[in-house]
Amino acid sequence: xxxxxxxxxxxxxxxxxATASVGLAGYANAATSAGGKHKVVVIGGGYGGTxxxxxxxxxxxxxxxxxxxxxxxxxSCPFSNLYLGGILPDLKSLTIKYDKLAKxxxxxxxxxxxTGIDAENHSVTTSKGVxxxxxxxxxxxxxxxxxxxxxxxxxxxxxxxxxxxxTVLLRKQLEAMKPGGTVVLSIxxxxxxxxxxxxxxxxxxxxxxxxxxxxxxxIVLDANPDIVSKKGLFLKGWKKHYEGIIxxxxxKKVTEVDNKNMSVLIExxxxxxxxxxxxxxxxxxxxxAHVAGLVGPDGKWCPVNPTTFESTLHKDIxxxxxxxxAGAMPKSGYSANxxxxxxxxxxVALMNGRETTEMSGVNTCxxxxxxxxxxxxxxxxxxxxxxNVIEAVPGSVGVSPDLSELEAVYAQSWVKNILNExxx
Amino acid sequence: xxxxxxxxxxxxxxxxxxxVAHAAPPSAEMLSNACxxxxxxxxASAGPSMPSLAGQNKDFFIDAMxxxxxxxRPGTVMSRLAKGYSDEQVVAMAEFFAxxxxxxxxxxxxxxxxxVAKGKSxxxxxxxxxxxxxxKDFEEDTPVVAGQWLKYLQIQMAEFQSGARKMSEKKxxxxxxxxxxxxxxVAHFYASQK
Ligand SMILES: Cc1cc2nc3c(=O)[nH]c(=O)nc-3n(C[C@H](O)[C@H](O)[C@H](O)COP(=O)(O)OP(=O)(O)OC[C@H]3O[C@@H](n4cnc5c(N)ncnc54)[C@H](O)[C@@H]3O)c2cc1C
Numbered sequence: 050x051x052x053x054x055x056x057x058x059x060x061x062x063x064x065x066x067a068t069a070s071v072g073l074a075g076y077a078n079a080a081t082s083a084g085g086k087h088k089v090v091v092i093g094g095g096y097g098g099t100x101x102x103x104x105x106x107x108x109x110x111x112x113x114x115x116x117x118x119x120x121x122x123x124x125s126c127p128f129s130n131l132y133l134g135g136i137l138p139d140l141k142s143l144t145i146k147y148d149k150l151a152k153x154x155x156x157x158x159x160x161x162x163x164t165g166i167d168a169e170n171h172s173v174t175t176s177k178g179v180x181x182x183x184x185x186x187x188x189x190x191x192x193x194x195x196x197x198x199x200x201x202x203x204x205x206x207x208x209x210x211x212x213x214x215x216t217v218l219l220r221k222q223l224e225a226m227k228p229g230g231t232v233v234l235s236i237x238x239x240x241x242x243x244x245x246x247x248x249x250x251x252x253x254x255x256x257x258x259x260x261x262x263x264x265x266x267x268i269v270l271d272a273n274p275d276i277v278s279k280k281g282l283f284l285k286g287w288k289k290h291y292e293g294i295i296x297x298x299x300x301k302k303v304t305e306v307d308n309k310n311m312s313v314l315i316e317x318x319x320x321x322x323x324x325x326x327x328x329x330x331x332x333x334x335x336x337x338a339h340v341a342g343l344v345g346p347d348g349k350w351c352p353v354n355p356t357t358f359e360s361t362l363h364k365d366i367x368x369x370x371x372x373x374x375a376g377a378m379p380k381s382g383y384s385a386n387x388x389x390x391x392x393x394x395x396x397v398a399l400m401n402g403r404e405t406t407e408m409s410g411v412n413t414c415x416x417x418x419x420x421x422x423x424x425x426x427x428x429x430x431x432x433x434x435x436x437n438v439i440e441a442v443p444g445s446v447g448v449s450p451d452l453s454e455l456e457a458v459y460a461q462s463w464v465k466n467i468l469n470e471x472x473x
Numbered sequence: 474x475x476x477x478x479x480x481x482x483x484x485x486x487x488x489x490x491x492x493v494a495h496a497a498p499p500s501a502e503m504l505s506n507a508c509x510x511x512x513x514x515x516x517a518s519a520g521p522s523m524p525s526l527a528g529q530n531k532d533f534f535i536d537a538m539x540x541x542x543x544x545x546r547p548g549t550v551m552s553r554l555a556k557g558y559s560d561e562q563v564v565a566m567a568e569f570f571a572x573x574x575x576x577x578x579x580x581x582x583x584x585x586x587x588x589v590a591k592g593k594s595x596x597x598x599x600x601x602x603x604x605x606x607x608x609k610d611f612e613e614d615t616p617v618v619a620g621q622w623l624k625y626l627q628i629q630m631a632e633f634q635s636g637a638r639k640m641s642e643k644k645x646x647x648x649x650x651x652x653x654x655x656x657x658x659v660a661h662f663y664a665s666q667k
Contacts, residue, residue, distance in 0.1 A: 356496045389577045390506040409499035411507035427559025445557030462523035469519040
């Protein structure tokens with residue numbers, strides 16, 4: 050039934066009454082009697098998924114929205130570096146639940162693992178049964194390409210690049226380290242989630258070492274030829290606060306680890322030892338995106354229409370957040386939030402047979418360099434119609450002129466507001 | 474007409490088409506939604522330092538964006554973000570936020586009652602002429618300040634006092650005898666208004 054209804058809706062939007070061919074009219078007839086609500090299923094209750102679900106319901110409460118997430122809560126990656134550094138005592142303020150999304154917006158929240166997507170039949174298979182959709186939103190975040198790091202074991206060398214138990218494990222390892230110890234942090238080749246994130250982490254770990262572990266240092270092995278984001282500001286902050294603590298080494302790609310010896314190998318040769326080793330593995334779209342055939346020829350990320358975020362590979366499936374290829378928009382929580390709203394507005398338009406609206410997006414990423422200083426990078430994004438890609442509006446992209454205490458104050462309110470949007 | 478054709482193509486199971494050519498330019502809602510990650514859904518900020526935009530005076534809003542863009546008003550992120558929008562887009566967003574229900578901040582704990590009382594008398598003598606109805610109403614390009622987040626008001630007032638954020642000659646004249654405590658008291662007074 051869902052199939053017919055869906056096609057009928059499209060035809061309605063297309064002014065089918067006047068133009069439908071004989072074959073299509075058959076669908077339309079079948080659907081007229083079906084009636085019922087339009088159905089959207091959203092996979093992933095993180096920065097992208099929660100917002101897509103909430104905004105669809107805010108814009109059109111007649112659409113039935115089901116949000117499927119494997120966990121009963123979500124821990125924010127943004128600000129989790131502040132917990133590692135000791136600015137936040139725990140992850141409580143970064144943890145959200147889904148009860149208010151259900152209560153205030155009538156979203157059906159299902160705690161389940163999504164195991165398959167059948168694009169043909171418009172259904173999603175989960176650990177709690179099968180769900181039909183008219184349109185599907187996929188926002189599963191990232192998966193790690195651990196096969197590119199021989200011997201990798203996240204229980205020994207945590208990534209802490211998905212916040213939660215991994216973040217707590219890394220913090221415990223730092224606390225247990227003896228003074229004068231060495232922390233090794235490995236950064237993968239871009240693109241990865243949160244371009245300034247590894248350098249913020251470097252700053253926060255260095256701050257912790259400076260305050261609590263005298264004589265310790267952090268060796269940063271960056272697979273990239275240089276600092277990927279906010280370079281000038283990070284270098285300035287490191288010089289100001291962490292001289293002699295941070296040993297930054299560009300173009301050092303970790304390819305293998307030795308869990309017993311607590312060491313990493315660069316390009317299979319150079320061996321570097323650490324007391325605590327934080328490996329941020331290279332990344333790709335969330336596992337389910339691969340299973341569902343939403344990943345493009347690069348084998349890593351999902352190509353989408355820049356206006357609707359509809360997959361260019363499967364119709365009626367939209368991919369947002371880290372998994373999508375969103376042109377110039379970086380893989381960040383703010384981007385995922387902004388993309389979700391664009392996607393929601395256009396899903397509602399399509400379901401109501403209205404014209405879609407060109408995207409307008411924003412990104413801002415704050416990074417902390419010390420207890421009281423933060424910096425930001427901003428951008429406003431729109432579609433370049435000739436190239437059909439998302440580009441930054443000239444002049445809107447830029448970084449802070451200097452380390453700023455005021456930005457640290459505003460950043461605290463940013464995280465509060467964006468998490469509030471996701472959970473109220 | 475073009476939309477009609479694309480709808481048919483989809484229904485027939487053709488490849489997913491580019492919707493760009495058919496899409497309308499960004500609506501006020503599309504533009505404004507992107508601000509919500511910082512300023513809160515529909516401009517109702519959850520605080521404590523991020524300003525609410527819901528119910529803000531349209532003319533003040535337009536003026537503020539212009540001043541961020543030109544650098545006349547100091548901003549951290551807004552000086553950069555404002556450059557991403559055309560004058561028409563700013564007007565559309567100003568209208569969008571002006572129409573949203575004002576969202577007085579839930580900040581009982583932060584507001585000091587003794588300061589509120591003192592602030593009211595400072596308000597009556599030095600601010601009332603322009604910030605009408607205890608800061609709830611406005612004329613011309615005066616912002617709504619009633620129920621704004623305390624921390625934000627304090628930051629802005631500090632910028633007025635340091636000269637980083639400019640005041641009109643009239644306002645400068647009116648507030649010239651105020652002490653830092655007076656300013657802080659009015660901040661508590663404004664923040665306490667619902
Ligand atoms: C240390 C760090 C710091 C960061 N700091 C910032 C910052 O300051 N600002 C910023 O903007 N961004 C920041 N980011 C980036 C931000 O976290 C991501 O870009 C953002 O989370 C992407 O949102 P998403 O919806 O794509 O994925 P996520 O937020 O990861 O959400 C995906 C959700 O989908 C669920 N899921 C996945 N697969 C399935 C399945 N098969 N079945 C059921 N559920 C599933 C997951 O459990 C998860 O809850 C940071 C990231 C890190 C690691």
